[in-house]
Amino acid sequence: MSNSSPRYARIVGTGSYLPPQRVSNADLAARLAKDDIETSDEWIVERTGIRFRHFAADDVTSSDLALPAAQAALAAAGITASEIDLIVVATSTPDMIFPSTAALLQQKLGVHGCAAFDVQAVCSGFVYALTVADAMIKTGAASKALVVGAEVFSRILDFKDRTTCVLFGDGAGAVVLAASETPGIIASELHADGRHVDILCVPGNVAGGKVLGDPFLKMDGQAVFKQAVSVLEKVARSVLEKAGRSEADIDWLIPHQANIRIMQGTAKKLKMSLDKLIATVDEHGNTSAASIPLALDVAVRDGRIKPGDTVMLEGVGGGFTWGAVLLDL
Ligand code: UT7
Numbered sequence: 102m103s104n105s106s107p108r109y110a111r112i113v114g115t116g117s118y119l120p121p122q123r124v125s126n127a128d129l130a131a132r133l134a135k136d137d138i139e140t141s142d143e144w145i146v147e148r149t150g151i152r153f154r155h156f157a158a159d160d161v162t163s164s165d166l167a168l169p170a171a172q173a174a175l176a177a178a179g180i181t182a183s184e185i186d187l188i189v190v191a192t193s194t195p196d197m198i199f200p201s202t203a204a205l206l207q208q209k210l211g212v213h214g215c216a217a218f219d220v221q222a223v224c225s226g227f228v229y230a231l232t233v234a235d236a237m238i239k240t241g242a243a244s245k246a247l248v249v250g251a252e253v254f255s256r257i258l259d260f261k262d263r264t265t266c267v268l269f270g271d272g273a274g275a276v277v278l279a280a281s282e283t284p285g286i287i288a289s290e291l292h293a294d295g296r297h298v299d300i301l302c303v304p305g306n307v308a309g310g311k312v313l314g315d316p317f318l319k320m321d322g323q324a325v326f327k328q329a330v331s332v333l334e335k336v337a338r339s340v341l342e343k344a345g346r347s348e349a350d351i352d353w354l355i356p357h358q359a360n361i362r363i364m365q366g367t368a369k370k371l372k373m374s375l376d377k378l379i380a381t382v383d384e385h386g387n388t389s390a391a392s393i394p395l396a397l398d399v400a401v402r403d404g405r406i407k408p409g410d411t412v413m414l415e416g417v418g419g420g421f422t423w424g425a426v427l428l429d430l
Contacts (some may be wrong), residue, residue, distance in 0.1 A: 108238070108241065109239065109283060110239060111283065111284065111428075112286075113177075113178040113278070114173075114174045114179070114180075115274070115276050115277075115397055115401045116177060116276075117170050117272070117395045117398035118167075118173070119384075120158065120161060120166060121155070122156045122158065124156055126141070126142035127142050139263070140267055149361065150383055151360075151383060151386045152383045153383070153385065154255075154385055155272055156255045156270065157255060162205075163190075164209060166251045166272060167249045168210065171206060174247065174275040177277070183212050184245050185215055186215045186246070187238075187243035187246040188218075189217075189219075189220055189230040189249070190219050190220070190230070190250075190251060191219070191221075191226030191250045191251075192389075193221060193223045193419070194253045201218050201219040202219050202251065203217035203219050206247075222390075222416070222418065222422045223390070223418035223419035223420055224390060224418025224419065224422075225390075225416035225422035227391070227414070227416060228415070228416035229291055229422070229424060230250070231248050231276070231278070231286070231426050232289045234278050235286045235289065238278060238280050244279065244280045247277055249273060249274070250274050250393065252272065252390055254269040254318070254387070255269070255271050257316060257317055258317065258318060262317070265322075268359070269386055269387045269388070273394075274391050274398055285429060287344045287411075287428060289340060290339055290343065290424055291424035293421065297324070297328060297421035298419075298420065301318075301325050303317065305317075325421075328421055332421075333415050333417055334371060336425045337354075337367070339425075341413075344427050346427065351411055351412070352406075353400065353406055353410060353411075353412045353413070354367070355379045355397055355400070355412060356368075356416075357393055357415060358395070358396050361380060361383070364378060365378065379396045379399070381400075397414070408430055410430050411429050412427075412428055412430055413427050
């Protein structure tokens with residue numbers, strides 16, 4: 102690439118990984134029934150579209166899930182881990198308080214020396230991480246980046262709270278982002294509104310190196326629902342405007358996979374056919390920062406998303422955070 106040519110970041114490989122334990126709604130309902138907590142396949146499917154979630158074994162961490170996802174993305178890109186000069190992991194369920202899950206992933210990949218850090222923006226984490234990596238590639242600070250979303254949300258679920266524990270699962274997704282003269286990532290936008298910290302949070306805190314308080318996820322589902330529907334349409338329109346494109350230019354919409362009703366509502370508001378919506382939430386539930394790269398990888402591998410297609414990624418989650426990335430594949 103010459104010094105005068107424009108520098109973009111382009112996705113050149115995708116990968117994903119779900120841990121083998123696949124739990125159906127009926128399996129989960131039976132588990133909750135042991136504590137006299139009622140739920141059903143019918144309620145979960147009707148309200149969320151979720152049919153299965155995957156749970157990691159007790160000794161498996163986010164970096165363990167990130168590793169096979171990252172390896173698959175590297176293989177798809179046709180490059181080795183030693184060629185990567187930046188690793189960004191989006192996670193709200195890191196292996197440790199520190200070091201970062203990105204540093205642990207680097208170690209597991211058997212490489213050393215490149216920059217590695219985590220991004221914490223809950224379910225918007227992947228969109229945040231991708232935007233940060235894009236900016237670093239555009240400035241020349243990096244040339245080949247591994248951007249990963251990896252979560253073990255099962256660890257922070259309260260299995261006595263049916264309003265949240267049926268919604269989430271574990272998994273990882275990854276992309277390799279490389280410097281290119283052609284776009285690539287065309288436009289992106291990130292937001293947060295700390296006035297809404299309480300509607301989705303894990304209120305346990307770290308003090309003097311110890312985790313204190315309640316370490317389980319709390320959510321006001323209806324408040325999150327309303328926020329999500331309102332911000333997802335707005336941010337998609339704003340990113341399209343920045344890119345000088347319109348809804349008609351989007352070949353595929355990949356929103357954060359939390360609830361099929363929110364996802365379909367967003368597609369309808371953008372006047373997009375539901376055929377252009379990539380939805381994998383039925384297979385893995387809400388995997389937080391992992392959900393967007395998981396859905397992207399599935400649709401790339403099953404041949405729906407093809408080279409040259411224009412894709413809108415949208416994240417929304419605790420913080421309250423949200424953002425979108427428009428890219429040509
Ligand atoms: O990644 C972060 C993004 N998070 C989200 O996107 C979550 C956004 N919110 C949602 O997806 C929905 O608000 C939920 C799926 C969490 C809940 O759906 P809803 O349509 O808002 O239901 P609701 O909270 O109004 O609850 C309806 C009823 C209640 O019973 P009553 O008060 O009508 O008797 C709940 O107690 O459903 C009951 N309920 C359940 N019933 C069976 C709540 N959870 C369950 C359950 N099984 N698991």
